[in-house]
Amino acid sequence: MDGQTSFSLGPSSLTDALYESVRKRIVNGEIAPGEKLTEIRIAGEYSVARPTAKACLERLTALGLLRRTAHKTAVVPKLDEDDIRDLYFSRETVERAAVAALARTATVPQPAARAQAAMKAAAGDMAFASQVEADIAFHSALVAAVGSRRLSRMHEVILGEVHLTMGQFQAHRTTHPMNVVHEHDDILKAIGDGDPERAQQRLAHHLDQAQGRLLGQLRRERSGEATA
Amino acid sequence: MDGQTSFSLGPSSLTDALYESVRKRIVNGEIAPGEKLTEIRIAGEYSVARPTAKACLERLTALGLLRRTAHKTAVVPKLDEDDIRDLYFSRETVERAAVAALARTATVPQPAARAQAAMKAAAGDMAFASQVEADIAFHSALVAAVGSRRLSRMHEVILGEVHLTMGQFQAHRTTHPMNVVHEHDDILKAIGDGDPERAQQRLAHHLDQAQGRLLGQLRRERSGEATA
DNA sequence: GCTAGTATACTTGTCTGACGATTAAGCCCC
DNA sequence: GGGGCTTAATCGTCAGACAAGTATACTAGC
Structure with a gap:
């Protein structure tokens, strides 16, 4: 199987x-x-x-x-700013390669589209943890669709740490899930259009947003701690 | 023993x-x-x-x-053609990111240059295994110089399998080590010139050559086996 | 003679229990 | 109050054991 x-x-x-x-x-x-x-x-x-x-x-x-x-x-590690930057640099490296490969053959992976649909439908009332999981599933599907065992292996590790970091901020979400959904859509669209450049660019933007959200939470939390 | x-x-x-x-x-x-x-x-x-x-x-x-x-x-696994292609696809993904990053700041990592020098000096009489190690050391240094713990971690895994495959073909070398040295030089030069595009292109060419050598040996070995 | 099914040996997965080594913490003495 | 020593907690490694799964050899039947 x-x-x-x-x-x-x-x-x-x-x-x-x-x-x-x-x-x-x-x-x-x-x-x-x-x-x-x-x-x-x-x-x-x-x-x-x-x-x-x-x-x-x-x-x-x-x-x-x-x-x-x-x-x-x-x-259990607590990733600091440097860690998060490093993590997202590595993540971008892997995912860029993935979306570029998919866009080259204009292949929109079904599982990713499905994850998108699910996320969209339930954006409003899903628990935050579930949204994180849907998000992860989307990116995971993207990379898996390339069909490279080793790329997927690397990606799994990266996503594990991403998941960890997101999970630790569970309480406070900083953006409406639909924003994420739209960013995902942009990526899929570029892939479907067979435009590797745009796909990579959209992906980079999306990851940049995500990284920014994490860093923001980190700073906020730390300053909150300082005053408390 | x-x-x-x-x-x-x-x-x-x-x-x-x-x-x-x-x-x-x-x-x-x-x-x-x-x-x-x-x-x-x-x-x-x-x-x-x-x-x-x-x-x-x-x-x-x-x-x-x-x-x-x-x-x-x-x-101990024997990598087949698909494995080698997959391996090199992943390898290229990681190393492209590395040389691009280095070229962006025109940083030629000292350790890589040193590995190059050593390889050059001893190209003639080094045992094949040592040449493989020098080769690996060069690429390793390149990625390490980026300073990303996670990128290096991924790369280590990849290089492990590369090493494994090269090690299994130890007996028959198919190219003069100086060819490899020159390809490496091209990459370093592009990095030193601060030209990410050319650096990536040189790298891609080098990896393509390396992959070709491995695939060639694989095929040769298999046909040899068939007649034996 | 050959296929098929079973019995046997091998290897791994997991457990129990144990001992030395190392780190961290607490206490006593100065 | 601080430094050194004792103690507790935890890890690294070991030995031996049993069950469960896999592969192989052997026997039985055709």
């Missing part, structure tokens, strides 16, 4: 399920940045052995969803 | 040293493609416990240096 599978490690239900669950809790912001995740805690919470928990934490660390140095407890 | 693992490097020395050693053996072609690597074998060869060996194999699997599915033994 298509599997689309993620990458890497040989999946076996338990380890994988554990990984998925912890990952979800992290990217959704359920586990706050700075929070410590000990092997024992995970093992306890999920009733698995410590080695199993350890493997899970190592996987997440490799993906940048946890930070850990030898003999120290893993913590 | 038994790998002395007493290097003192990195954080949690044992696991890391083991990983480095096995990785080196794989990318150098010491462990042939198709060869099976069981946890027990690694554990035995290095006198470590099976969990330690397991972690090592999982790490390598995550980087694409091993393939493994649940309950099956890990094997």
